[in-house]
Amino acid sequence: MKQRKVLTSVMAAVLSLGLMAGCGTTPQNAEQGKPQDAKTGAPETKKEQxxxxxxxxxxxxxxxxxxxxxxxxxxxxxxxxxxxxxxxxxxxxxxxxxxxxxxxxxxxxxxxxxxxxxxxxxxxxxxxxxxxxxxxxxxxxxxxxxxTRARVLVYAKDRIKPDQLSTYEDIATDKWKGKVLVRSSTSLYNQSLLASLIELNGEAKAEEWAKGIVSNLGRAPEGGDRDQAKAIVAGAGDVAIMNTYYFGQLLNSKDPEEVKVAQKLGVFFPNQQTTGTHINxxxxxxxxxxxxxxxxxxxxxxxxxxxxxxxxxxxxxxxxxxxxxxKPELLKSWGEFKTQQLDFAKLGEHNKKAIEISNKVGWK
The missing domain is CATH 3.40.190.10 (Periplasmic binding protein-like II)
Incomplete structure (x- = not known):
């Protein structure tokens, strides 16, 4: 009888240890089936994505x-x-x-x-x-x-007809003297346009172009692209270099005066018969x-x-x-157009030279 009691006690002890071992890694206050924080024992929260x-x-x-x-x-x-x-x-x-x-x-x-x-x-x-x-x-x-965004020529519809426009290079010729508007050469948009011309035409021709633009300015560069559009309507010039999405913003502005400005202007995609319009x-x-x-x-x-x-x-x-x-109806209305075919990396590679040329020719 005594031996039987001892055996029963041992079995009870083993069973108790087994239950403790099975529960040892899970705190008593843990939620059933949920991962636990190893330090606090609290239920782990899912990491925010x-x-x-x-x-x-x-x-x-x-x-x-x-x-x-x-x-x-x-x-x-x-x-x-x-x-x-x-x-x-x-x-x-x-x-x-x-x-x-x-x-x-x-x-x-x-x-x-x-x-x-x-x-x-x-x-x-x-x-x-x-x-x-x-x-x-x-x-x-x-x-x-x-x-992408195209850098186009925007013109006064009451003074310029589309067939008078052709290329970026053309607006740097003498016939556009005093009629061209563009923002500062410190604009990355202009630096990349000039960089693209360096890649496509070489440094010498790109410098000649920049010099021609400066010579043809209707006023000193000031403001952003939309300011060039407003300056055309004010009579400071007839044609401006401008990004298409700025023209879209003008035409759909909450300011009715800006809408009136855009309505007096046309959009022309240059170089369609040569290297294509510059896009960034x-x-x-x-x-x-x-x-x-x-x-x-x-x-x-x-x-x-x-x-x-x-x-x-x-x-x-x-x-x-x-x-x-x-595409929205405005962009569709402009039709399909040929774009410059060059590695966009070239815009960065020629950026320093574009800035040097701008400074050399006096493009402020």
Whole structure:
């Protein structure tokens, strides 16, 4: 009898130890079936899905698109806005500690500069490759085009007929003396236009063109692209160099006076019989030390999709990079046009020379 009691006690002890062992890794107050924090024993909370953007774009439609992306995916979009050069330097300084996942900016030269500075990495995605033609992506997919804008000639419809216009080179000839308007050469838009002419025509001809533009100015460069349009209507000149999306903004402005200005102007796409109209690009690059790489790629896929592309074009009058995206009626009314065929990286490679030429010929 005594031996039987001892055996029963031992079995009870073993059973008790087994139950303790089975429960030893789970605190008594833990919720059944949920992961636990190793230190506190509290139920683990699911990590918030996010993607962090450093952007030099400052358009309202971008914020709308980010909100729509979050609504569709549950991925929160956090945005830091600054000038592109500042953001590139910040990415270099932060290195592996950066919180940024995407770098977004305008100008192919700036995008290439980010690549050269080593702050980007390839974004691999079949969806992106399908959405964006090869010529609107970096050859290594370190940046992806989001939109394009054409730098065109805008003219006074009451004084100039379209058949009087032809090329960028032509408005630098003597017949346009005192009739040309353009913003400062400090504008990246003008630097990239001149850089494209350096690539296509060579430095000597590009310098001759810049000199001719300065000689033909109706007034000293001042203001932005929309100010050049207003100056045409005011009689300061007959033709201006201007980005298409600024003209779209004027024509659809909430200010009726700006609408009246745009209605008196025409849009001409130069160099259709030669090298094509200069276009520039805005794009996104996957940051080298991204902590949310998958989410960042998903955002690029969304932004280059038909729905987002159509909205971006409708609200900001930029040309979509996705050929299947619907364009607004204004852009359709301009028709199809031939574009310059060059590597956008060249805009950055020739930027310094473009600035040197501008200073040399007195383009303020």
């Amino acid at each position: 996010a993607v962090n953007i450093y952007t030099a774009r400052h358009y309202e439609v971008d914020d709308v698109l980010y909100a729509k992306f979050t609504e569709k995916t549950g991925i929160k979009v956090n945005v830091v806005k600054a000038k592109a050069e500042e953001l590139i330097e910040r990415l270099k300084r932060e290195g592996q500690s950066t919180s940024a996942d995407l770098f977004i900016t305008v100008d192919g030269g700036v995008l290439n500069n980010a690549k050269v500075e080593g702050v980007l990495q390839p974004a691999q995605s079949e969806a992106i490759d399908k959405n964006v033609p090869k010529q609107l992506r970096d050859k290594d997919n370190q940046w992806i085009g989001l939109s 690009i805005s794009g996104a690059g996957l940051v080298k030390h991204s902590k949310n790489k998958d989410n960042a790629v998903k955002l690029i896929e969304y932004l280059t999709g038909e729905e987002a592309q159509a909205l971006m074009s409708k609200e900001n009058y930029e040309f979509p990079v996705n050929p299947k995206a619907e």
